[in-house]
Amino acid sequence: MSAERSAVAAVLEPEPLLNNNPSLAAITNVVCRPVELPVQKTPIGWILSFVVALGLLGLYGATLTFLVTTGIGVWGNNNPVYWAWDITNFVWWIGIGHAGTLISAILFLFRQKWRTAINRFAEAMTVFAVLCALQFPLFHTGRPWLAAYWLLPLPNQMSMWPNFRSPLMWDVFAVSTYGLVSVLFWYVGLIPDLATLRDRATNRTRAILYGIFAMGWRGSNRHWQHYERAYLILAGISTPLVLSVHSVVSFDFATSVLPGWHATIFPPYFVAGAVFSGFGLVMTLMVLARELYGLKDLVTMRVLENMNKIMLVTGTMVGYAYGMEFFMAWYGGNPYERFTFINRAMGPYAWAYWTMISCNVISPQLFWFRSIRRSVPLMFIISIFVNIGMWFERFVIIATSLHRDFTPAAWGYFRPTWIDVSMYLGTFGLFFTLFLLFLRFVPMIAISEIKGVSPAADPHAHDTSHGKEAH
Amino acid sequence: MSQKSSVALEDNVFGVVAEYKSPGALLEAVKAVRQAGFTAIDTYTPFPIHGMDKAMGLRPTILPYMVLCGGLTGVGCAILLQWWMNGFDYPFIIGGKPIISYQAYVPIGFELMVLLSALTTVFGLFALCRLPQPYHPLFTHERFARFSDDGFFLAIEAKDPNFSEARAREALAAAGGTEIAVVRDIVET
Numbered sequence: 001m002s003a004e005r006s007a008v009a010a011v012l013e014p015e016p017l018l019n020n021n022p023s024l025a026a027i028t029n030v031v032c033r034p035v036e037l038p039v040q041k042t043p044i045g046w047i048l049s050f051v052v053a054l055g056l057l058g059l060y061g062a063t064l065t066f067l068v069t070t071g072i073g074v075w076g077n078n079n080p081v082y083w084a085w086d087i088t089n090f091v092w093w094i095g096i097g098h099a100g101t102l103i104s105a106i107l108f109l110f111r112q113k114w115r116t117a118i119n120r121f122a123e124a125m126t127v128f129a130v131l132c133a134l135q136f137p138l139f140h141t142g143r144p145w146l147a148a149y150w151l152l153p154l155p156n157q158m159s160m161w162p163n164f165r166s167p168l169m170w171d172v173f174a175v176s177t178y179g180l181v182s183v184l185f186w187y188v189g190l191i192p193d194l195a196t197l198r199d200r201a202t203n204r205t206r207a208i209l210y211g212i213f214a215m216g217w218r219g220s221n222r223h224w225q226h227y228e229r230a231y232l233i234l235a236g237i238s239t240p241l242v243l244s245v246h247s248v249v250s251f252d253f254a255t256s257v258l259p260g261w262h263a264t265i266f267p268p269y270f271v272a273g274a275v276f277s278g279f280g281l282v283m284t285l286m287v288l289a290r291e292l293y294g295l296k297d298l299v300t301m302r303v304l305e306n307m308n309k310i311m312l313v314t315g316t317m318v319g320y321a322y323g324m325e326f327f328m329a330w331y332g333g334n335p336y337e338r339f340t341f342i343n344r345a346m347g348p349y350a351w352a353y354w355t356m357i358s359c360n361v362i363s364p365q366l367f368w369f370r371s372i373r374r375s376v377p378l379m380f381i382i383s384i385f386v387n388i389g390m391w392f393e394r395f396v397i398i399a400t401s402l403h404r405d406f407t408p409a410a411w412g413y414f415r416p417t418w419i420d421v422s423m424y425l426g427t428f429g430l431f432f433t434l435f436l437l438f439l440r441f442v443p444m445i446a447i448s449e450i451k452g453v454s455p456a457a458d459p460h461a462h463d464t465s466h467g468k469e470a471h
Numbered sequence: 472m473s474q475k476s477s478v479a480l481e482d483n484v485f486g487v488v489a490e491y492k493s494p495g496a497l498l499e500a501v502k503a504v505r506q507a508g509f510t511a512i513d514t515y516t517p518f519p520i521h522g523m524d525k526a527m528g529l530r531p532t533i534l535p536y537m538v539l540c541g542g543l544t545g546v547g548c549a550i551l552l553q554w555w556m557n558g559f560d561y562p563f564i565i566g567g568k569p570i571i572s573y574q575a576y577v578p579i580g581f582e583l584m585v586l587l588s589a590l591t592t593v594f595g596l597f598a599l600c601r602l603p604q605p606y607h608p609l610f611t612h613e614r615f616a617r618f619s620d621d622g623f624f625l626a627i628e629a630k631d632p633n634f635s636e637a638r639a640r641e642a643l644a645a646a647g648g649t650e651i652a653v654v655r656d657i658v659e660t
Contacts, residue, residue, distance in 0.1 A: 024517060024621035153556055161556035163565055170578040177586040184593045192517070192619065199616035215603035218610070219618045223600040224519035226532045230596040233538050234589060241585045248578055452518040459495040459520055 017113055017453055019297040024451050027298070031193075031445045032200060034293050045292055046436060053432035060426025063419060064139065072142050074419045080405040081398075081414035086136045088394040089424050091249055092277065093133035093431075094175060095270075095390065097182065098242055099278020100126025104185060105238035108231075114306055116449040117299045120193075121289070122282045123186040124442070128434045129281075130179040132427040137172075139423075167251035174248040181241060185234045188227075191217050192448040246274040253397065259340040260401035263328065269321035273390060276314035276360070279307055280386030285435070287380045289444060298445055301374055308373040311386065315364030318393070322361065336406070344400040348413055352396050359389025483656040485608035486511075486628035487639035488615070489648025494520045497623040500646035501526045504627065507642040511631035515609070515624040534595050541591025542584045549583035550576055608656045626654070 022030070037043075067074060077084045100122035107115040141147045148154065151172045153162050162169050194214035201207035217223070247267035254266035283304070290299045329341040344353050363385040366372045373379070399414050438444070451457055491497040497514055504512055505528065514523060550573075557563075558571040568575075597603070609615045609626065618624055625648060627639040636653060643651050 028517075028620045153552065159561060161561045163563075164553040164557050164579060165565060165568055165572050165575040167578075170582070173579045173582040177582040180586060181589040184589050188593055188596065196517075196619040199619045211605065212603075215597070216605050216607060217602070217619075218607055218615075219515045219517060220600075221514040221516065221520070221523050221527060222529065223602075224516070225524050225529055226534055226596050226599045228519050229532045229534050230592050233535065233592045237542075237585050237588050237592075240581075244578070244581055244585075248582075251578075448518045457494055457518060457520070459493075459498045459522055 015300065015302040016455075017117075017300065017302070018450070018455075019300050021455055022297055024454065024456050027451055027454065028196060028200075028447060030295065030298065031443045031447050031450075032197060034439065035197060035441060035443055036200065036202075042440070043292065046440065049432065050436045053429050053436055056425055056429025057433050058429070059422055060429045063422045063426050067139060067419060067423065068142075068144065072140060074417060075423075076415050076417040076420050078412055078414065080410050080412050081402045083398050083402060084414050085395075085416055085420040085424060086140050087252075088391065088398055089427065090133050090136035091270075091394045092391045093129045093136075093427065094178075094249060095246060095274035095277045095394075096281045097126040097129040097133070097178070097278065098246060098271070098274035099282050100124075100129075101178075101182065101185075101238050101242040102275050102278065103282070104189070105235040105242065108235040109239060112306075113453040114300075114303045116446055116453050117303045118282060118286060118307070118445075119449070120186075120189065120442075120446040121286060121444050122278070123182065123189065124435065124438045124444075125278075125282060125285065126182045127179070127186055128431050128438075129278075130175070130182060131434070132431050134175065134179065135423075135427055135430070137175075167248065167255050170248045171252055174245045178241060178245045181234075181238060185238060188230060188234065189446055189449070190442065191215065191227075192219065193443045193446060195219070196447055197443065243271055246270045258401050259334070259336040260325075260344065260397065263325065265321055265324055265328070269318070269325075272314050272317040272321065273360075273393060276311060276318055276364075277386060277390035279311045279314065280383045280390065283307055283311070283379060283383035284387060287376055287383070289439065291376075293439075293444070295445065298450060304376070304379060305370075305373045308367045308379055308382075311364050311383075312367040312373075315360060315367075315386070319361035322357070340401060340404065343404055344396060347400065348403070349396060349400045352392050352399070356389050356392040356396050359385040360393060363389070483658050484629045484636065485654045485656050486626045486631075486634075487636060487643060487651060487653050488609065488612060488624055488626040489643035489646075489651045490614065490617075491623045491625060491646075491648060494623060496647055497625060498522060498526050500625050500643070500648060503646040504625065504642050507645075508633050509627050509631050509639070509642060511628040511634070513626055513628070515615070515618040515622075515626070517619055517621060517623075532599065534592065534599060537595040538588050538591050541595075542588040545587030546580045546584040548587075549580040553579060606657075608654050611657060612652060612654045614650060614652070 018027075034043075075084065075086065077086070100119075103115050103122040104119045104126075107119075137151070138144045138147050141150055149156065151162075164170075191214060194210050195217035198207055198210035198214045201210060247270065250266035250270035253261035254263060256262060286299060286307075287304075290296060326341050326345075329337040344350075363382050366378070366382060372382075403413055404411055489500075491500050494516065497516065498520060501512065501514060501523065505526075510528075512527065514520070514527070516523075553576045554571060554573075562570045564570065609624075614622070615624065625643060625646075627634065627643065631639075640651050
């Protein structure tokens with residue numbers, strides 16, 4: 001190979017998945033370090049964040065106590081805006097979860113090896129986000145201890161059964177299946193890493209606790225054989241699952257006869273938005289964790305850049321859906337649809353609409369520039385915009401369609417109460433408490449998976465006789 | 472008493488274990504050891520090694536068939552559940568739709584198919600791997616903990632018909648193994 005050709009090849013060669021070619025032992029050490037720190041060496045940043053998170057969790061507990069003892073009339077929901085922050089927050093949190101499954105399942109099926117740097121992190125986020133999402137349907141029943149009786153088909157003294165023709169019933173099954181499957185997927189991925197922590201444990205308590213959860217994993221190839229197939233099957237069934245969950249969430253709106261909701265574009269539009277918002281939050285959290293825990297060799301710039309590209313694609317799809325909604329409102333010729341969309345952009349909620357457009361449509365377009373895709377501060381800021389924008393998307397869809405009812409006499413305007421605000425903040429407390437505990441006690445990067453994509457894992461790596469030409 | 476326990480230990484050899492320096496070396500060693508006539512072998516590695524199933528001559532896992540059964544059970548139960556509840560036990564008309572609106576059964580049919588498939592996958596995996604298994608003779612081998620870090624182990628088990636300590640040691644050493652050790656099962660005496 002001539003020098004010129006190898007120079008060209010070097011340019012075309014993709015960036016390595018891991019920087020500085022870390023050894024297998026180095027990967028174990030760098031990922032296990034934050035989990036194995038003695039209590040007195042817990043980073044001050046973690047302690048401060050945990051105090052704030054616990055404070056918000058306390059606020060959440062107080063809010064829920066007030067909410068449950070007083071009734072959900074303390075929310076700002078009114079006639080005609082019967083659905084407001086409760087369902088906005090539900091859809092926002094559940095959408096955030098979708099990035100985790102996209103990264104762990106869909107990117108796995110597409111053999112995107114860079115996903116190994118972020119999949120554990122994103123899966124944890126999924127599990128906690130789904131838990132936060134479930135709070136809203138649970139507490140909107142007013143008597144959450146009876147929620148199972150209302151939401152699930154349980155035998156009762158009235159011999160009544162729920163209506164399975166209702167998308168709200170589908171939603172119960174979709175979201176609870178999604179939550180359970182996410183937990184299972186996460187746990188299966190964790191088993192080999194929990195065995196690593198068990199084997200490295202320096203005291204008996206740790207060895208026993210991690211040992212229980214590792215279940216006696218010993219890396220046997222007779223186990224890996226089943227394990228790899230199980231992982232593939234879970235990825236295969238999670239892929240249609242994740243697409244179905246947000247489609248079913250969108251049916252809650254799309255099967256109604258309300259202008260602005262009754263649209264066939266809703267399922268794909270909601271799924272794209274969910275992935276977009278989920279990547280936004282993964283990016284926000286990952287940028288921070290990568291700085292705090294020194295994971296730059298494992299979570300490389302290539303990974304961050306790829307995530308930004310996905311945000312650019314899904315953000316553009318969301319922007320296309322916004323445009324298409326307007327086009328259909330005009331082309332469909334339905335005066336109520338037309339009124340709803342003109343009112344959405346220029347009516348009392350125009351401020352929310354244009355916040356949404358700036359955050360979701362304009363800000364990700366900056367990722368066309370390579371320098372912005374690779375700038376950590378800018379991608380952090382844009383990811384925050386995405387989080388805000390996607391919350392406003394759900395709020396705009398819900399509030400604008402409801403506040404102008406078919407009869408002008410029933411028109412109204414929604415304003416949140418402090419209970420709405422503190423309940424939303426409270427779910428952040430729940431999310432971050434769990435997430436910080438995850439960072440402290442569970443390896444935040446999938447150790448066995450990232451080792452599997454490192455150069456040292458290639459079974460032909462030691463064989464220099466045919467070298468690179470063999471591949 | 473001491474004589475009894477030492478006899479028990481002799482009888483309870485689990486196998487001979489050796490270490491290899493890389494996934495590639497382990498793959499070659501597995502081929503060599505099988506060539507030498509051993510079949511009850513297993514490798515212990517921090518991550519699955521590409522091509523190892525073939526090198527060890529493992530039959531494909533039956534897990535997918537178990538999952539297929541789980542998935543079909545899920546979708547079947549979901550359709551029956553919805554038909555029986557809304558179409559038979561407590562029929563009511565809402566939105567002018569027929570009593571048995573089977574089109575509406577699709578989303579829950581799909582979700583329960585996924586749910587039962589996932590549960591079958593995970594619990595089937597545990598069953599096929601015989602997990603949880605808190606004790607295994609290899610856990611008594613001090614160096615074995617490195618399997619979850621950067622150790623690549625190969626064990627020839629005593630249940631192999633060709634097994635003898637000397638022959639197993641020889642085969643593992645010939646394949647480039649180091650730190651060769653005999654692992655014994657703990658016996659209560």
